Amino acid sequence: MPIQTLQVQQLKLTNYKNYTFQHFVFGDKLNFIVGKNGIGKTTLLDAIYYTCFTKSYLTSSDILATNFDSVFFRIETNLTLQSDNQLVEVKYLKQEKKEILLNNAKIERLTDFVGQFPCVIITPDDNQFIIGTSELRRKFLDATISQFSAPYLQQLMLYNKIITQRNAYLKSCFEHRNYDSSLLEIYNQQLVQAGNFVFNARKQFIHRFIPIFHEVYHRIFNGNEQVQIRYESDLNDNDFEILLRNNENQDRQAQRTTKGIHTDDLVFELNQFPIRKTGSQGQQKTFLLSLKLAQYQIIQSEKQIQPLLLLDDIFDKLDTERIAKIFQLIHENSIGQVFISDTDIKRIQDIINTHSITQYNIIQLGESA
Numbered sequence: 001m002p003i004q005t006l007q008v009q010q011l012k013l014t015n016y017k018n019y020t021f022q023h024f025v026f027g028d029k030l031n032f033i034v035g036k037n038g039i040g041k042t043t044l045l046d047a048i049y050y051t052c053f054t055k056s057y058l059t060s061s062d063i064l065a066t067n068f069d070s071v072f073f074r075i076e077t078n079l080t081l082q083s084d085n086q087l088v089e090v091k092y093l094k095q096e097k098k099e100i101l102l103n104n105a106k107i108e109r110l111t112d113f114v115g116q117f118p119c120v121i122i123t124p125d126d127n128q129f130i131i132g133t134s135e136l137r138r139k140f141l142d143a144t145i146s147q148f149s150a151p152y153l154q155q156l157m158l159y160n161k162i163i164t165q166r167n168a169y170l171k172s173c174f175e176h177r178n179y180d181s182s183l184l185e186i187y188n189q190q191l192v193q194a195g196n197f198v199f200n201a202r203k204q205f206i207h208r209f210i211p212i213f214h215e216v217y218h219r220i221f222n223g224n225e226q227v228q229i230r231y232e233s234d235l236n237d238n239d240f241e242i243l244l245r246n247n248e249n250q251d252r253q254a255q256r257t258t259k260g261i262h263t264d265d266l267v268f269e270l271n272q273f274p275i276r277k278t279g280s281q282g283q284q285k286t287f288l289l290s291l292k293l294a295q296y297q298i299i300q301s302e303k304q305i306q307p308l309l310l311l312d313d314i315f316d317k318l319d320t321e322r323i324a325k326i327f328q329l330i331h332e333n334s335i336g337q338v339f340i341s342d343t344d345i346k347r348i349q350d351i352i353n354t355h356s357i358t359q360y361n362i363i364q365l366g367e368s369a
């Protein structure tokens with residue numbers, strides 16, 4: 001079966017951040033979003049991301065994503081998957097449960113929806129992903145695997161729920177000075193099942209991901225350093241059940257679960273040193289971009305759908321050679337529909353001329369204002 005194309009045709013935003021109401025129509029291939037600082041470029045890309053994941057990439061709170069003068073927001077997105085029309089609606093009303101509709105039918109479970117419209121995003125904040133806390137790297141793993149494995153997302157959500165309950169129990173034991181180890185045992189049983197599932201899925205994924213990453217890093221971006229990705233987990237060398245039992249006292253004292261896949265991390269190395277400590281900014285950029293494009297490739301091959309690619313303000317971060325590589329990939333059809341934001345219309349026009357781009361659309365924000 002040929003790889004299916006996915007395209008956002010139209011997007012309507014109502015009271016989403018600075019957009020009180022706006023209707024966008026996109027082109028099938030390359031879409032340049034141009035406008036001044038603070039005009040809403042990132043917000044527009046994030047609204048597309050929202051459509052795919054039912055949450056924002058940048059704002060964890062829907063209240064903050066709602067226009068300051070309103071109590072609700074709406075994102076309505078018309079997509080085509082191959083030639084089928086798809087309509088995704090996100091309806092948020094303050095203090096009510098958020099509604100997601102696909103072709104007018106309400107989505108009851110997130111796990112039924114996520115992954116239908118795959119998407120990869122690259123933003124200026126993503127360097128945090130290399131230099132910041134492990135949470136961001138787990139988020140990368142989760143956002144990737146969830147897009148092609150609904151059971152993964154289910155087990156992950158279950159795991160997080162049990163961790164919250166177990167931690168609450170440990171806290172209450174500490175406060176009330178009573179403790180029932182058989183109750184903890186029940187939590188442990190549930191945790192072990194979900195935890196092992198997530199661990200195995202992550203391990204398998206990394207195993208597949210590493211060669212693709214190497215290929216992108218060395219072949220596409222001509223990186224000549226030795227690069228390595230390692231998956232670190234408490235479960236690598238330990239049976240989870242035994243680990244939980246051995247750490248019972250420590251958990252009671254800490255009033256939280258200290259071991260498990262919620263502390264997993266990815267270690268990125270360059271010539272055998274952690275890249276966040278020794279890598280130059282350019283090396284970190286190449287590393288990051290390779291991670292994201294490898295993410296793109298793996299999602300594409302799993303789903304047999306070309307994901308949407310959202311590139312927010314990447315030109316400031318990349319040299320012309322790497323930019324050329326990206327356009328080459330787009331030109332070769334290795335990448336489907338792309339959204340690129342930038343502040344500088346002249347730079348976009350230069351890029352269009354340099355790369356002889358013919359299939360593109362420019363959306364200039366704030367033009368009529």
Ligand SMILES: Nc1ncnc2c1ncn2[C@@H]1O[C@H](COP(=O)(O)OP(=O)(O)OP(=O)(O)O)[C@@H](O)[C@H]1O
Nearest residue numbers: 017018037038039040041042043064065066067068
């Ligand atoms: N809840 C909200 N209600 C109204 N306006 C908001 C809300 N949240 C953010 N904004 C404003 O929305 C605007 C859009 O920000 P956005 O980050 O999308 O701009 P941008 O075009 O990407 O800018 P830059 O070029 O600096 O990256 C900003 O002016 C911001 O202050």
Ligand SMILES: [Mg+2]
Nearest residue numbers: 041042043313
């Ligand atoms: Mg921005």
